[in-house]
Every structure is written in structure tokens, then in C-alpha cells.
Amino acid sequence: MSDLLPAPTVSAAGLTLRYGRTAALDDVSLRLGEGVTGLLGPNGAGKTTLLRVLATAVPPDRGAFSVLGHDPGTSAGRQEVRRVLGYLPQTPGFHPDFSAFEFVDYVAILKELTDRTARHREVRRVLDAVALSDVRGRRLKKLSGGMRQRVALAAALVGDPGFLVLDEPTVGLDPEQRMRFRELIARAGEGRTVLLSTHQTEDVAMLCHRVIVMAGGRVRFEGTPAELAARAAGRVWSSTERDPGAWAGWRTGTGSFRNVGDPPEGADLLEPTLEDGYLLTLDGESSEVRAA
């Protein structure tokens, strides 16, 4: 958390949102800059809620944020934020009878592109960017899940938004599709601010230059992936049997156990990875991770 962003493009302070008695967001403050930032956390950590607040879908109970200099707290400011926003929701809905072209065209209309020629040019551009030009006339219900996810990303890219919010964009994709999608996102991150939620540390390791870890509605870590991995320095060790003193341990491909936690005297220490740093950041936070 040592490095400060030279020029934050998105910043939030004290964001709080409660659903009944549950605090989905509990005093969340963060700053984002250009490039891809990964938002990691177990289920129920508040990732989706944070993204929905930053995408202006839901107003926070308390706190404030700004996106590229616009304040979404006012009606006019919210409009401006929406003009520079691309949003891929966790479960992007589709009108199944629309073709890929029609769907992206529909979103382009919602984004105020009313001139038909200019709009269609933009629709072709974004469909091309996600390599779907060949199937643009096909109905969405006939496309595979991976293709539909790319259609949704194309819709988010309409209008060349400066702030791109992607909620678990790689969920449900097979490894090859995921790889392809990561390339698209990496390209999208050039010159814009991208915030991407995931529970795959692999996504973060391969894509993100910064990472935020959330648990229980709070930010637990904010920094670079290397800094997150460094948190586990001296706290990862190998053993032939499961170490009962470890906070988490699992058998690796070589047959030995990889343990994270407080190592015993003389333990065989290993080079920490992003995943180790993530697990230790969640230490005591998530029963789900502990069970895993």
C-alpha cells in the first residue's frame, strides 16, 4: 500500500451501503488510476455492491465518490459519469430475440448515440474489437455463453468510455475463452480506468497492475499484485504432511503440502505467490476460504 497513484481517475471515500442489517459496504475508500485494477474477494465480500455503486446503479447510504472529475451525487454529475461509463453487470441481461448487432445498437441508443450512421459505425467498431463481426447478425439466443459475454463487453465499450466496470467477466468461460477475454480486457485497459471483480487470483496476476482485496464489505488491501504477494513472504512453507499449525494448506502436484500461516521453526520456506498473499489477507475473514 506504499505507492500512491500519481493521478487517481476514480476515488471514493467512506462508501457505506446496508441491505437490512447487513453492511454490504462498510466505509469503503479507494483510489483507482489508469489501467486494470482487480477487485478480489470471496462471495459476499461486497464486490458486486461496490461495482454497482461506482457504476451509479445504486446510490450509497453514505459516502461520496468521483469518476473522472464528475460527482455522481448530483443529477447532472451522475449523467456525466454515465456518459464516460462502460458497465458489464454480473448477469448481463439480453433480449434473446435481438441479434448481436441489434443488442449493441440498443445499448448505443441508451448511450445517446442517435445518429444512425455514426451509431452503426460505432457498433461495428466495438463488435470488431471483440472479434464478433462475423456473427453480428446471429440471434443472441443462438450464441454460446462466451460469445454472449463478448457481446456484453462490446456493449460496455460503446462510446469509448473512460471508466470500465466489469463484474466477474471471466466467470463461466472455458480456459481458452478466458485467455481471449483477458487479452481483450488488457487492451481495453490501455488509456482507461478498468475495475474488474473476480475471485480468480489468476485473472489478477495476468491482467492487473493494481489489486484491491475486499472481505465483509471492507477493503483489506490496496496495492500492486507484487505487494500483495509480498505479504506472504516468510509465511509459506512446504511440508510432507499437512501442517496442523497452518492457517491453510493444500497438497500440490508434487505430492507435498503447501502451507500458509505462521511457519514452524526451520520450515522449508517457499516463494510467495499472489494467491498466498490473498489467503493471508483474508486470514480469519472467510470460512469459505478456510474450508477450501
Place this chain on the structure above:
Amino acid sequence: MSETNEVRETVPTWHVAREDLRAYGRGELAPPMLWSADTHLMACAHCRAVLAEVSDPAPLDEGWERLDAELDAPRPGLMESLLVRTGMADHTARLLAATPVLRLSWLGAVAAVLAMTVVAVNSSRAPGTLSLFLALAPLLPLAGVALSYGPALDPTYEMAVVSPMHGFRLLMIRTVPVLTVALVLNGLATLALPSYGVRALAWLLPALALTATGLALTPRLGPVLAPALVGGVWVALLVVAQMSGDGTLAPYTVPGQGVAAAVAALATGFFYLRRDRFDAVSARVPFTGPSGGGAL
């Protein structure tokens, strides 16, 4: 622009006239000749060559782009084409085409319900049967409007909410045609009840009152509970009126119509004042995605 020998001055009838191509190149060719030229140019290399020769490059590029866009644009569905033909802007027609209640299946269902009611009213000469029609008719616009917007039925609701188009504007773009269509269908049904005269129109003010109240309560109660509650109250009101009154039910009397008009006006004003509330998902209800089949 120099003339060349390759291009004949007198073009055969299946080629576009040189003058028209020049106008086409300047973007000044008017429909329907424009459409013919668009179609012909797709197929005719000869005319494309002439066009390239007689035109300034800049407007010509625009022409190619328009042609390209036309070729690429999907053919709109039946509803969308009809709307565009009536003079609606194509982007508005696309927004309406994404409205589930403007599909033929929904309109067919409403028409069928109305037809059955009309047949029932006409075939039974009992004095109370007109009330069946008058009770039902106001509920149809309410239901149509309720089903045209909201997270439960619009699979792209969340994307629409975070778009720069104001939620209230999108709501109006969808609600006004839905309401109009519902009122027209109700009106046609009324015409099929000539023996009851103007009394058969007593549904109109309650219909407006129920729809406006449903919309006004939506920001507070949500898009499902608000219209359901309003519909429930309407039915309860009729049941009470039926039990306590004799002859014409209270909402269809002159004072009843006056109350309906007042409620409609008040609710419309209230709804308009709270228009900004349609610009975000209610924070009280976690968004769980659409229940329809549109999601991934």
C-alpha cells in the same frame, strides 16, 4: 471533373443516370431514387466506377459509409418496421422493440381477454354484467405499464439504469405507447358494446387513475408491489361497492368518476415530481437479476 472515353454518355436503362450519380455523390439525391441507387450500386461495378469519377471524394466516402451501414444494419422486426413507417425515429423504435408488452403475444392476450369479456357482457343481459367489463378494463393498462419497465421483466434493466438516458425518459418512451395501445384496445372493446352507450366508457378515468397511481408508488414500493397493490385496492373497492350499493357501482357514478379524475391528476403530478427516483435501482432491494429467460 474530366470525362473519359470509357464512360458512355448515354447510359442504358439499367444503369443509374450520370446526373443522378453526381447528385448521389454530393449526398443530394432524394428518395426514392436514392434507395434505387443504393441497391443498384451494390451490384453494379460500372456505376460504382462512374460514381467514383464524377464525385468529390469526401461526400462520396460518406455515401459509401451510409451504404455500408445500410448493408450491415439488421432488418428490423415487424413491430419496429411498423413504428418507423409511422414516422417514429429509428432509435426510439428500437427502444420500443425491446419492450416486452409491445410484442404481439402480449397484445394478443389483452385483445383475447377483452373479446371474451365483451362476448360475456353482450350474451348475458343481466344488469350487472357491464360491471365485469368496467372492472377489468382499467386493470389492463395498469398491467401493461407495470410490465413494460423494471428489473423483473426487462433483462437489460441494470444496463438501462446506468446509461446516460434518463430513467424517466426511457420510462415515458415505453409507457406512453403501451398506455395508448391499451386504451385503444379498450376503446375498440367499448365500441363492441353499443347497447350500453356512453356508460361503457366509465372505465377510462379509473384506468388513468390506477396507472398513474401505480407509477407514482413505484419508486417507493418497487415495480411489482406498487401495481399489484393498486390493482388489489381497485378490486377490493369494487367488491365493497357491490356489497353495499344497489344499481350502479360507486366508481361508475358521476361522483365516482370525479374522484377518479382527481386521483389521476394528483398521482400524475406526484409521479412527475418524483421522476428522478427512476434514475437508480432502489437501494432497499438487492438486484438479483431478471427472472426472465434473458440472462446468461
